[in-house]
Amino acid sequence: MDNNNNLVRFLLTFFLGWIGSIVINHTSLKPEGYTSRTLAYFFLSVITFGIYGLVASICNFTFDPGKQRNIGYKKDESAQTADAPAQKDAEPEI
DSSP states (O other): OHHHHHHHHHHHHHHHTHHHHHHHHTSTTSOTTEEEOHHHHHHHHHHTTTHHHHHHHHGGGGOOTTSSOOTTEEEOHHHHHHHSOOOOOOOOOO
16 A cells, blocks of 8 residues: 555656645645655755656655655654654763
């Protein structure tokens, strides 16, 4: 099922770009713990003459929520705080 979602996300972002990214973020296609980077699709695609949008769309095929980073996506703030290791109280060195 996840591969089908990756294919649908690829098609949306490849053919619709940043509009497809908005669709992903407001439907069940949004990966749990991640948000599609709509502004990056818009601005970086313009600056790089479409290369960013093409690369980010293709990377939808290999999207893996277990990876630290996924091109075209950012971790939700709630997921970032959950993934951050708890810091211990630092003991002063003598």
